[in-house]
Amino acid sequence: MPLEMGKVRLVGAGPGTVDLMTVRALRAVETAQALLYDALVADEILALAPAGCVRIQTGKRAGKTSMKQETINRLMLRLARRGLNVVRLKGGDPSVFGRSGEERAFLEAHGVEVDVVPGVTAASAAAAQFAFPLSHRGEARRIAFATARVQDGSVVEGGWSGLADAETTLILYMARDAARAAAARLMAEGRAPGTPALAVENAGREDARILSTTLSMLGEDVENAAFSGPVLLVVGEVASQARAAYAPSLRAASARS
Ligand code: SAH
Numbered sequence: 001m002p003l004e005m006g007k008v009r010l011v012g013a014g015p016g017t018v019d020l021m022t023v024r025a026l027r028a029v030e031t032a033q034a035l036l037y038d039a040l041v042a043d044e045i046l047a048l049a050p051a052g053c054v055r056i057q058t059g060k061r062a063g064k065t066s067m068k069q070e071t072i073n074r075l076m077l078r079l080a081r082r083g084l085n086v087v088r089l090k091g092g093d094p095s096v097f098g099r100s101g102e103e104r105a106f107l108e109a110h111g112v113e114v115d116v117v118p119g120v121t122a123a124s125a126a127a128a129q130f131a132f133p134l135s136h137r138g139e140a141r142r143i144a145f146a147t148a149r150v151q152d153g154s155v156v157e158g159g160w161s162g163l164a165d166a167e168t169t170l171i172l173y174m175a176r177d178a179a180r181a182a183a184a185r186l187m188a189e190g191r192a193p194g195t196p197a198l199a200v201e202n203a204g205r206e207d208a209r210i211l212s213t214t215l216s217m218l219g220e221d222v223e224n225a226a227f228s229g230p231v232l233l234v235v236g237e238v239a240s241q242a243r244a245a246y247a248p249s250l251r252a253a254s255a256r257s
Contacts, residue, residue, distance in 0.1 A: 003081070003082065003083035004083055005080055005083065005111065005112060005113070006034075006080040006083045006084040006085055006086055007080065007112070007113045007114070007115065008076050008080050008087075008088060008103075008107050008112055008113070008114050008115075009028050009085075009086070009087050009114075009115045009116070009117055010088045010094040010098070010104070010116045010117070011025050011028045011029065011087050011088065011089050011094065011116075011117040011119070012090060012093045012095075012098075012116075012117055012118050012119015012120070012121075013029075013040075013041045013090060013092070013119055014092065014119045014120040014125070014204065015091065015092060015121075015122055015125035015204025015205065016040070016042045016045075016091070016202070016205045017042065017205060017206075018042075018044055018048070020120050020125060020204055021119065022117065022118065022119065022120075024117050025117045025119060026048065028087050028117055029045065029049055029089065030048055030050065031085065032050070032053050032085060033050075033052070033054065033085045033086070034053065034056070034079040034085070034086045034087070035053050035055050035056070036056045036058050036075065036076065036087070036088045037055070037056070037057055037058065037059070037088075037089040037090075038059040038090050038091055039057070039059030040090070040091030040092075040230060041089050041090070041091055045089070049087075054079070058072050058075075069102065072088075072103075073102075073103060076088060076103070076107060077106075077107065077112060080107070090119070091119075091122070092119055092120065092121040093119040093121040094116055094119065095116065095118065096121045096145055097145075097147060097173045104116070120204070121145075122173065122203050122230065122232045123143075123171040123203075123232060123234070125203040125204030126198075126200040126203035126204070126210075126232055128204075129203060129208055130198075130200065130208075130210050130242045130243055130244060132234075132240075132241040132242040132243075133238050134169050134171070134238060135238075136169075136237065136238050139167065139237045139238065140167055140169045140236050140237055140238045141168075142165065142167060142168040142169070143168070143169045143171065144162070144168055144169070145171050145173065146171070146172055146173070147172060147173045147174045147175055147178075148185075150177070150178045153180075153181055154181055154184075155178065155181050155182055155184075155185040160185050160189050161189050163186060163189070163191075164186050164187075164189035164190045164191040166191070166192065166195075166237075168236060169234065169236035169237075170186070170235040170236055171233070172232070172235070175231075175233050176231040176233075179219045179222040179233055180218070180219025180220070180222075180223065181219070182218075182233070183197070183215050183216070183218040183219050183235075184219070186215060186235065191215060191235070192215070193215055193216035194215070194216065195214060195215040195236065195239075196212070196214060196215075196235075196236070196237060196238075196239035196240040197213050197214055197215045197217075197218045197235045197236075197239055198210055198211065198212055198213070198233070198234040198239045198242055199211040199213070199218070199222050199225065199227070199231055199233050199234075200231065200232045200234065201225075201229045201230065201231045202230065203232055207229070209225075209227070210242060210244065211225050212239070212242055218235070
């Protein structure tokens with residue numbers, strides 16, 4: 001008799017600490033029979049998986065290369081076909097730049113049941129930790145989660161005119177190396193050069209760092225900060241409310257206020 005097909009859960013691990021996971025995510029990890037995890041998932045979260053659980057790292061860490069998406073898809077399918085309860089653990093929320101749509105489509109096309117467990121996305125963690133809101137009455141009526149691909153020093157995608165709107169809080173994921181190009185594009189589309197901007201590294205974790213600057217200085221300041229962890233960029237009036245700012249001009253004093 002064929003094995004009963006296992007199920008795959010795409011689980012948001014949150015920004016990196018166990019106490020920012022949802023209870024549902026925690027239970028999913030504690031009962032996983034196979035765990036595929038991203039580079040961004042913290043060790044203290046991986047340690048929650050049961051002893052007999054198959055653990056597979058899919059993301060880049062310590063110089064290793066990432067698995068191809070196709071390989072990850074096939075692997076999840078193979079494990080589910082073995083009847084295992086598979087957890088695909090991702091940083092933040094799986095629905096925010098987490099390929100949950102692609103993975104769901106692939107698995108469902110092969111008859112595998114898929115569940116998504118939401119998580120705290122990096123933007124929410126950054127806002128909470130550094131005391132700024134993402135929306136603010138009369139000042140920030142819209143929030144955009146975006147990313148920027150850069151080629152030859154310029155942003156590739158179109159659609160930036162809406163992001164240049166003065167009442168939009170723009171959160172840029174995966175954009176550390178695109179900060180200069182993204183800022184240039186926003187200013188070209190009419191966003192004021194003096195718009196407050198932030199770069200937040202390791203949001204939600206103890207070793208988080210925040211750099212407080214303006215849109216016109218964002219590229220240079222991010223480059224000089226030499227961040228090594230995941231970095232989120234925030235552009236918008238709300239950024240002026242951020243506390244404990246690491247101001248680049250005060251770098252020598254390592255400015256934690
Ligand atoms: N699904 C994730 C995002 C994955 S894309 C989420 O919801 O948060 C990966 C990008 O997310 C990184 O390049 C970085 O821009 C951002 N990111 C993820 N975790 C972060 C963290 N703890 N601090 C700052 N940025 C983070």
